[in-house]
Each structure stands twice: as C-alpha cells, then as structure tokens.
Amino acid sequence: MALRDAILAALANEEASGYDLAKAFDVTVANYWTATPQQMYRELDKLDAAGLVEGRVVRQAKRPDKRIFSLTDAGRDALHEYTCSEPKPTAIRDELLVQVEALDSGDPGAVRENVVRKKIAAQTKLAHYHRTRDYLLDGRTEEQHLAESPRVGPYLTLRRGILFEEENIAWCDFVLETLDARSPESRSAG
Secondary structure: HHHHHHHHHHHOOOOOOOHHHHHHHOOHHHHHOOOOHHHHHHHHHHHHOOOOEEEEOOOOOOOOEEEEEEEEEEHHHHHHHHOOOOOOOOOOOHHHHHHHOHHHOHHHHHHHHHHHHHHHHHHHHHHHHHHEEEEEEEOOHHHHHHHHHOOOOOHHOOOOHHHHHHHHHHHHHHHHHHHHHHOHHHHHOO
C-alpha cells in the first residue's frame, strides 16, 4: 500500500487540511500506517498535481491561510480501483525481532531493556486505541455501532490495531518470562 492510498481513504468522506489529515492519521490510520506530516504534505501535492485531490485555500483571521483538500472524481475512481485490487501479503519487519534472534550472541540485558520499551510503547498505543474506541462507540456496544454506524471501516481498522498491540504485549511478556527463567539468578534459585 502506498501513502497515496491511505490519504485517499482518509479523504473519502470529508475534506481536510494537511494539518487535520496528519491529526486524523494519528487517531485512526496510525494503527495500520505511519507517515510524517512532511511526507503527507508532499504526497498531497503529488495527488493534487495528478488530479486525484483538489485543494482550495481558506483564509483565516490571525492565522496563516490553509489548504483544504477533497477527493476529485478521479480520486474516488482511484480509491475504488485500489479497494478492488488484491493486497500484497504482509511481512513482519521488526528490528527488535532481529535483536531477539541474535540474543544469544549479543547483550541479553540490552535486548531485555528493548523488549520492556516495546511493551511500554504497545501499552501506550493500546490505551490510546481504547480511548479512540470509546469515542467511536459513544456509549453504544460494539454490536450496535457495527449495525448502526454509516461508516464501519475506521472501527474495523481500529479493532485490528487493538488486537495487534495486545499481541505485542503478550509476546513481550513471553520473551521477558523466558529471559527471566533463563537468568543465572533463577537457575541458582531452582
């Protein structure tokens, strides 16, 4: 998937400025795609030049003018075409997994610290995703939201992000328990 497709999907239902789009990415799209604001602005310019989005300038009092982007018909067609294409298989690319793989030849203490950091980061993201879920549900049950909401895509991708971070936490716990059980202190106590 290209950043282009993620931006088109984010603009599918409402127009947004580059700034608003970057904020929305942090709330919704970040559970499956990351991009810096600079990358997003460059991509918006490319999409505008390609005729897939159009930008209009909104004048603001006491603030710089901002550009608001919306999908063009060509952009909607490109997004439709993208949703009909077969996705490429995903592969895990995680630097921490390489470190864990090399654990026996490296510094187990440093790797352990990195696993702890990953667990904390996953817990932080999970808490953020739970707040986002509560906001989307707005007092409804998941079943009610999925049956009644006019848009279920954001919730479905959020649910994937929640499950992903829960699995990350479980894996980190497994690694930490394994390392603790193999430490010299635990062996001498046994």
